[in-house]
Amino acid sequence: MASPTLISLDAMGGDHGPSVVVGGVKDYLSRHDGEGVRFLLHGDEAAIRAEMARCALTDAVCDVRHTDKVVAMDEKPAQAMRRGKGSSLWNAIEAVKTGEAAAAVSAGNTGALMAISKLLLRMAAPGLERPAIVASWPTTRGYTAVLDVGANIGSDAKQLIEFAIMGEAFQSAVHGVAKPTVGLLNVGSEDMKGHDEVREAHAILREGGIPLNYHGFVEGDDIAKGTVDVVVTDGFTGNIALKTAEGTARFISGLLKEALTSGPIAKLGALIAMPALKRMAARIDPNAINGGPLLGLNGIVVKSHGGATPRGYGNAIRIAVDLARSDYMAKVGANLGRLAALEQPAPAAETLGETHQ
Known part of the structure; x- marks a missing residue:
């Protein structure tokens, strides 16, 4: 047993x-x-x-x-x-x-x-200084894994790729997505956009040395759309995005409550719409998506x-x-091993034939 x-x-x-x-x-x-x-x-x-x-x-x-x-x-x-x-x-x-x-x-x-x-x-990888925190973000298609959302303020290209590896394995294990799509959060979708670390990580992931279903760059509005299953960014940007989304959700909820209690007709409309409103509230309830693993x-x-x-x-x-x-642990370990192999310098070619004097 x-x-x-x-x-x-x-x-x-x-x-x-x-x-x-x-x-x-x-x-x-x-x-x-x-x-x-x-x-x-x-x-x-x-x-x-x-x-x-x-x-x-x-x-x-x-x-x-x-x-x-x-x-x-x-x-x-x-x-x-x-x-x-x-x-x-x-x-x-x-x-x-x-x-x-x-x-x-x-x-x-x-x-x-x-x-x-x-x-x-x-830590599972030498390059990671601190664990990455992943958030399950409600979207129009279900849930998107967003990481890091606050643990690592600045991240180089290698760390962003490690986040992609860990986020992809998390999305499969927890949300049951067979082959999650992965995107790098950026200020635009064009290859020349963004700082050096983001563009370097993009180039490595695009070359396909690590078996991820890489989509490319995504922008802030792509998170709620569910454009990709995993959104990768540094903790500074990720935390700002998360707190902005939480604040906006509370603001809109407050406006909605105010509108639906503004008078007798509004209250009657709210009563009729109550089942739909409860379903909406369940989708964005923080307790419904509580639990952020410390990945890495x-x-x-x-x-x-x-x-x-x-x-x-x-x-x-x-x-x-x-x-x-x-x-999850085995999958992350295997892909981190592939990343380490990509970083190894190619062996020097052996000299063939006689050396010219």
Whole structure:
């Protein structure tokens, strides 16, 4: 009988701690086939078991590892690395390092999570300085993976290609796209547009030495259109794009709410349109797409939003399970190996015949 997939959870992370984490486990099990999945919860055992009792979860599903130590949400990454050993966050990641767990999920301090994950798991590629954060972006065609959205402020051509490799494997594993199309975010679609790093990455990807379904350059409006399945950019640009989109969505939602409550006729129209409005709200609900993997590590770590609901945390767990059960790590490793081979200088040609004096 195959061993169960064990997911390690930082039960104390986030704004609400065990109530959302244990509630997220219950949500995952209620909406997905939980057969062959178990959970390792790190944190205050009394608080965790109280939530398990409330959610009717037993030791057959959840193993609890007690610790009193917690990394605060406002703690600096350097402090977390020095003082975080033995904390719920640290122990959740360490379970992946030792091979006990297949993946870890935390809604805790993002900087601390990234620093401790890198310290314990190390990077899968020498050129990557920090893990890349991927966002699942709702589009007219489903979801597009966008990375990096904040971890690496500046990225050279090699790192952009590494993001493309990791994003393509993520899109296949989590969103089930057989051969995802990949695009580089740029200020135009022409070959001469953009800075040197983007144009260099474009040239390498276009030559086809790495087996990706490369589309070419895409622009900002292509993200929501779903022009490609994976959009690659540096963390500076990606984070600005993400925050701009989130702000615009809130602005439009506010305008819509104001318009639909402006008078009796508007309210009647809103009542008639309610089913359609609820479907639209579900498409853009942050909890529906919660869970951003830290790509580039020698292990699977998923960051949940700190303010996620149990349903949102359940979605983060689903991403962790899907990645753990996929060939994501093997696929990324193989393509990173091909990239490394492309960077090797060609061997010098041997001199044939006699040397001319």
